[in-house]
Amino acid sequence: MTSPAAGAVDPRPVKLSCRNLWKVFGPHARDFMKQHEGSVTSADLDRAHLVGAVRGASLEVREGEIFIVMGLSGSGKSTLVRCLSRLIEPTTGELTFDGKDLLKASEAELIDIRRHKMGMVFQHFALLPHLNVQENVAFPLFIQGIAKAERDQRARQMIELVGLQGRERHFPSELSGGQQQRVGIARSLAVEPEIWFLDEPFSALDPLIRREMQSELMRLQNVLKKTIVFITHDFDEAIRLADRIAIMKDGEIIQIGTPEQLVINPATDYVAEFTRDVNRAKVLSAESLMGPATPAASKYTAVPAKAKITSFAADIVESPKPFAVVDGNGKVIGEVTPKAVIDLLSGRGWSAAA
Amino acid sequence: MSDLALNPVAVSRPPSVMRWIVLVAVSAAVIVFLLRGTLPALTAYPNDLVIPFKDWLAGLMTWIKVNFSWFTRSLTAIIDVPLRFAFNLLAKGFKFGTGDAAWTLPRLSWVGVTLVMAWLGYLYGGLRLALLCGLGFLCLALFKLWDNSMLTLALIIICVPFCVVTGLLFGIWGYHSPRVNQLLISPSLDLMQTIPTFAYLIPMLLLFGSSPVSALLATGLFATPPMVRATILGLNKVAPEIKDFADMAGCTRRQKLWRVLVPAAKPSLMIGVNQVIMLALNMVIISSMIGAGGLGYDVLLALRALKIGQAMEAGLAIVIIAIVLDRLSQAIAHKRPDAKQAETFIARNFNLLIAIALLGVTTLLGFVLPAFNKLPDGLTLTSAPYWKAGVDWLTLNYFDQIEAGRVFLLLYFLNPLRAVFEALPWFGVLLVLTALAFRLGGAGLAIVVGALTAVTAATGLWVPAMQTLYLCGASALVACMIGIPVGLWASRSDRVNAVVTPIIDTLQTIPSFCFIIPVVMLFRVGDVTAMIATVAFAVVPAVRYTAHGLRQVPQHLIEAGQVSGCTRWQLFRHVQLPVALPEIMLGINQTILLALSMIIICAMVGTRDLGQEVFKALAKADSGRGLVAGLVIAFIGITADRLITAWVNAMRARRGTA
Ligand SMILES: Nc1ncnc2c1ncn2[C@@H]1O[C@H](COP(=O)(O)OP(=O)(O)OP(=O)(O)O)[C@@H](O)[C@H]1O
Ligand SMILES: [Mg+2]
Helix, strand or coil: CCCCCCCCCCCEEEEEEEEEEEEEECCCHHHHHHHHHCCHHHHHHHCCCEEEEEEEEEEEEEEECCCEEECCCEEEEEEEHHHHHHCCCCCEEEEEEEEEEECCHHHHHHHHHHHEEEECCCCCCCCCCCCEEEEEHHHHHHHCCHHHHHHHHHHHHHHHHHCCCCCCCCCCCCHHHHHHHHHHHHHHCCCCCCEEEEEECCCCCCCHHHHHHHHHHHHHHHHCCCCCCEEEECHHHHHHHEEEEEEEEEEEEEEEECCHHHHHHCCHHHHHHHHHHCHHHHHHHHHHHCCCCCHHHHCEEEECCCCCCCHHHHHHCCCCEEEEECCCCCCCEEEECHHHHHHHHHHCCCCCCC | CCHHCCCHHHCCCCCHHHHHHHHHHHHHHHHHHCCCCCHHCCCCCCCHHHHHHHHHHHCCCCCCCCCCCCHHHHHHHHHHHHHHHHHHHHHHHHECCHHHEEEEECCCCCCHHHHHHHHHHEEEEEHHHHHHHHHHHHHHHHCCCCHHHHHHHHHHHHHHHHHHHHHHHHHHHHHHHHHHHHHHHHHHHHHHHHHHHHHHHHHHHHHHCCCCCHHHHHHHHHHHHHHHHHHHHHHHHHHHHHHHHHCCCCCHHHHHHHHHHHHHHHHHHHHHHHHHHHHHHHHHHHHHHHCCCCHCCCCCCCCCCHHHHHHHHHHHHHHHHHHHHHHHHHHHHHHCCCCCCCCHHHHHHHHHHHHHHHHHHHHHHHHHCCCHHHHCCCHCCCCCHHHHHHHHHHHHHHHHHHHCCCCCCCHHHHHHHHHHHHCCCHHHHHHHHHHHHHHHHHHHHHHHHHHHHHHHCCCCCHHHHHHHHHHHHHHHHHHHHHHHHHHHHHCCHHHHHHHHHHHHHHHCCCCHHHHHHHHHHCCCCHHHHHHHHHHHHHHHHHHHHHHHHHHHCHHHHHHHHCCCCCCHHHHHHHHHHHHHHHHHHHHHHHHHHHHHHHHHHHHHHHHCCHHHHHHHHHHHHHHHHHHHHHHHHHHHHHHHHHHHHHHHHHHHHHHHHC
């Protein structure tokens, strides 16, 4: 169902991937899967009193990207991310991390991977109530047996990174929700993980704080460049943060793509429903709105193909002439008319390049 | 309990058949009763059919005693070391050498101990708790009860850590393997908590003799179950996200348990510790019968000699210790970690150093000023004469009224009830109970209840069992008749609630033994005294659960009732009561179990029932007899508990509120 951007193959290596991953809750789920090799339907599951929380999920997360899993409550997002980190054992399927089969890792290897390469942030923060901020952040280092001086120093760096300096001695119960989640973020970053799982990290926060934390996350990501798997049920949040989004429904991934691809080319009505109220000017880029270049195009104001409409909308609606769309090499590949932008902004509908 | 509530048996059975079964059983029982002339064996259990459990158990105990004396002796020797140390430290002082060369290292000064208690109170609960703890312990010294109080305290100090650690380990085991929990731990805990305190004493007495060590072991056995439960509950309650976090941080299993789960469950664990302390105190007092010494022994002696004043004073000392320990341990449990953190050794251990300094300085001062070691007699007070005078005055002026009340209760309530219970045919009761169990909980429960009842009859203790049942039932009935309305009232008015809550909190803190003392002063020995003491002891859960259950009724249900135009009474009758009923039933269940354990202790004031059997067996160290009686008491408790629980579960399942 994925519709890769035309011609653009992501050059970054794959960090984490899964293929045909299933998680079925209930007794004898493995046997059930074996019996129904290949074709499992909802009716089969119901009849066996099993819950198919994740059903045949396949995805690839590339190094340094923000990969968002989005779906409504109960769609299986948490189960998926817990399978990806092997907090719960997938029933069947393949799971590779850094090219190695994660499902084959022994308990000791898994502990090692988690200690050094994975970090996780939880919806309800999961801070340890008996430790203060400093100790909470240093906890993952503590259980690795790192000396106190070093872990205190690392913890202090992380606390500073999330802007909580001065509160090292506070206990979680003395902090606001937003502050607690900052501690959760600092803690998960303390081991300098390569992959970072965030399970609805901002869902328990007020809308204002949530936006602030999203900006904070983007700021951190600009510095840290982690590989991120981010869970949310909020499509606006997904659009705001995502490189790519996987949309889940009833345990299945129904589409994976960039926000723009989802808007232009929704795979099902369900996806279209989500994207309907999205501010298109923020999602679409010039290349999605451009028409074929006219000969005069080379004299027009140039905008990059990947530029979002919002970035030049104000200029173009005041301009009498279309703008030229240029690719990475400065070659004109099309043009955007003021009318197309006005139509888009006024919600009168739009048509992608033919 | 909630998993039982989903038991499909309880839900799906067609009700018509069920009602029929109980009816048939009742009719059969009536027929058995009417035929008691022709079929006496079904009414009074025939003597020649009595199974000699008594002798078997006695034989078993003797065998254990003979073959495992190496074990009991070495256990005694091991436990004796810390126990003796605590006794010496707090009460007796350390004696070295003999004859002329003998010298004594004094015990901790009472001044120091009192100050340390006040200091602890201040640290954890501020000035108020400091005053409570300090003044409480000062009273112990002033009323010349210091020595015995410290003996009691020493037993508790040795016992509680042991119970806590054992309980924690078993709880962790139960948490890690739900199967073990379900098959082994949970049923054992149920059994241990329904066996009345008294019954623990007999095997200990037999195996370990009359000594503080056997008292300690009985106490340990009795006080550990709540810690196991609190641990399992607390660990299960830790948020799943925190468990996930532990895994994601790369904890090993051991790190996950000790660094994450146990600390995160600390609030629940501390509730367990508080319960352990309170139960241990209760049991240490009762164990004075098998040589625990301390305050319980004072009460026992004074009661036997009917020295009202002394008994009252010692009883109050127990209450003081109980309240201080309860409030202090609760304050410690609720204390939040402190935001300030000290760096140096001295600053970090400041409080500990202060405590040691207080104890050390006052104890050393005792060499110079003996008053620091032992409060001189001239400074002590005694309230005994006043208590006696008060009681004398009461009996002088109100003897007729009190006596009239006593006789009235006996003649019109207790005696008729007793006659009824004593006449109950064992076979009829067996039929009715089994049918009831079948209806409420299905075949499994019916088998358990039927077997327990049949064994009770087969021990030859049917009549004492019915006497226990009568007194327990009468007391529980009165306790509910008082407790439920009070709970109801407290649920409707915050003001009443504010008055009632501290009272029942305190009542709950007081060890069972102490309830007997004031009652026996006024009503002398006998069934009336036993009933009143039992009611006072057992009323708490009836009040608490009723108030809690009614207050818990969701606001939207009440509003829905109001919107549809219910009057206050209709609202209560058709909305609040049905929703709160399961909770109230659980309260009644607790009341019955408490009443049962108290009735047994009331054997001391001359009841004629199973408690008396145990009591006599204790006096004669007749282990078989005592154990059988103890087990029969436990059977009664288990039967009542299972029947009511099954009823509550059936009720909940029907409403889908499980
Ligand atoms: N341990 C379990 N046993 C049985 N069913 C489970 C279990 N955990 C989750 N499920 C079921 O799997 C489905 C997916 O649950 P999951 O928690 O992954 O959803 P989610 O998308 O994270 O929802 P939310 O937004 O509410 O967190 C749900 O139907 C849930 O009831
Ligand atoms: Mg979730």
